[in-house]
Amino acid sequence: MKKYIKEHLGVKIFLLTAVLLLTVSGLAYGMVAFGVSKSYLAELDDSLDKSTQNLVSQLSEVSEQEMGTMLKMFALEYSLSITLMDENGKELQSFGQIEYKLDPKTDSEKSQISKGITKTYFVDRKEGSDYQILIFGTKQRTNAALDSLNRILPALIIIAFLISLIIAVFYSRYVTNPILVLSRASKKLADLDFQIQRPVNRSDEIGILGENLNRLAEGLEEALDELKEKNLLLQRDIMREKQMEQQQLDFFSAVSHELKTPVTVLKGQLQGMLYRVGGYKDRDKYLRRSYEVVNSMDDMIKEILSVARIKSSGFALSRVTIALDKIVQGVIHNLEDIAINKGLQLHIELLEQAGVTVDKALFEKVISNLIGNAIKYTPDNGSVWIRIFREGGNIIFSVENESENIPEAEIPQLFDAFYRRDKSRSRKTGGSGLGLYIVKMILELHGFAYQFYNTEHGVAIKIIFS
Structure with a gap:
């Protein structure tokens, strides 16, 4: 009791x-x-x-x-x-x-x-x-x-006792009921249930306490919602960091694999020449091959350094407004001899004074990689179409080349590091396997949309400068 x-x-x-x-x-x-x-x-x-x-x-x-x-x-x-x-x-x-x-x-x-x-x-x-x-x-x-x-x-x-009991009942209820309501409201707050709108409808101190509890519930609900939102953002950031970390691990694993093959080839050629084994007695022939392997490794290392520089935490774009047509003309001029040696026809249609705001050095690499890949992977005596035009108020740069179509499911993989197709993207055609990967990184840094798709002639890629 x-x-x-x-x-x-x-x-x-x-x-x-x-x-x-x-x-x-x-x-x-x-x-x-x-x-x-x-x-x-x-x-x-x-x-x-x-x-x-x-x-x-x-x-x-x-x-x-x-x-x-x-x-x-x-x-x-x-x-x-x-x-x-x-x-x-x-x-x-x-x-x-x-x-x-x-x-x-x-x-x-x-x-x-x-x-x-x-x-x-x-x-x-x-x-x-x-x-x-x-x-x-x-x-x-x-x-x-x-x-x-x-x-x-x-x-x-007896009368005094009954009256006292009746008054005590009503008085205790009058005093304790709002307190019990506030107690239940505070228990809801403790259980993170904030639906306690105006627990007591009074204007005295107990009513003020109820109003304060109501405002406290609103404040806690807003704070908890904000905390949940920030926690969700934090979880996304953590997932993004994990993905980036995994991508870096995958990248370095691929780098190790890609460097291992030419090093092994180079080591075998040098060893064969040192011991004059079989055909390796013709040193001039295999020295030239070794030199080609070293050049291939040098190109790959340069691309790897470019990737590392772009991915570094202190990297920032240096944007300037340039004439896109001038950049494209310069790249075509540098690659023109390769196209002539393959008997390619270059169909060039450039919008003059096409001004875009980009990091000039990085975007020269983008244009060079795209046009270079088009020339490299177009069969001899084929055609390449290079265009700059306006569409819907945006400037569009596109490169199309004659080649076999690529399965739709395989197109996204073309932008992965060191990805090569079995035939047209083999090491025999040259390349580090990082060209399109670097292109994707640079375009995403600038915030430009891009599309790679099949055409009736072959394949094409276009960049939308919005």
């Missing part, structure tokens, strides 16, 4: 209120019982004093016979007992409804005072002897009132 009371605020307030009300009721009853006696006697003293003073003034002028009649009437009118004494204090006669007898040894004044006598008055008569009168006011009325209160005391106790 004690534990239940200790754990429930409503029960504690109910019991405390009930005990308090019952205590106040008891005190009120005691004060009424005590106050009836005191107030009656005080009232009796005041009224008697005035009436008696008036009586005394009348007694001083009447005869002794009339004085006795007046004292008797006065005693009956005020329900008093009056003792008439001579000037020496000797009792002469008593008047009133209360009769008492005193022991000869008893002090009559003390005895009568104990029964309620209020005052002693002196009657100075104009003729004859002087007298004293003792006025005694009985407590009979006071005792009657107290007896009446005592008779109805059980009923008063």
Whole structure:
């Protein structure tokens, strides 16, 4: 029971209120019982004093016979007992409804005072002897009132108890209900449930507390949503970092694989020439082949360094506005001899003064790789189309060359590092396998869209400068 009371605020307030009300009721009853006696006697003293003073003034002028009649009437009118004494204090006669007898040894004044006598008055008569009168006011009325209160005391106790219980119930509910509502609201907050709109509709301190809880819930909900959003972004960043890390591991693994083959070839050729094994006795022939392998490795290392530089954390684009047609013309001029040696026809259609904002050095590499790949992988006596034009308000650069179509599922793989098709992208045709990979990196850094697709003549790639 004690534990239940200790754990429930409503029960504690109910019991405390009930005990308090019952205590106040008891005190009120005691004060009424005590106050009836005191107030009656005080009232009796005041009224008697005035009436008696008036009586005394009348007694001083009447005869002794009339004085006795007046004292008797006065005693009956005020329900008093009056003792008439001579000037020496000797009792002469008593008047009133209360009769008492005193022991000869008893002090009559003390005895009568104990029964309620209020005052002693002196009657100075104009003729004859002087007298004293003792006025005694009985407590009979006071005792009657107290007896009446005592008779109805059980009923008063029951009524006070029931009223106290009813008031305690309503008061405890009025006090504890909003607190219980706020307690449930705070529990929801602890469980991260923020749907507690206005828990109590009041304007006092409890209402202010409820409004503060409501605002706290809104603030926590916003903070939690923001935290979830940032956590989601963080998870995405972590996934992106993991992907980049995996890409780097894959890249270095591919680099190791790609370098291993030419190194092995070069090592075998040099060893054969040193030991003059078979055909390796013709040193000039295999020295030229070794030189070609070294050149191929040199090109690959340069491409790898370009990739590493672009991927470095401190790398930043140096954008300038250039005339795209001038860059394309310069690249075509550098590769023109290779195209002539293969008997290729170059169909060139360039929009003049095509200004684009790019990193000039990187974009020269993009144009060079795309045109170089088109020339390299076009069969002898084939055609290559190089164009710059406008489409939908954007400048478009495209390169198309005659070749066999590439399966659609294989096209995205062309931009992976060191990817080569079995036939047209083999090492016999040269190349590091990083050309299109670098092109993709540079275009993504600039934010330019690009498309690689099959055509009726072969394959084409276009860059959209938006």
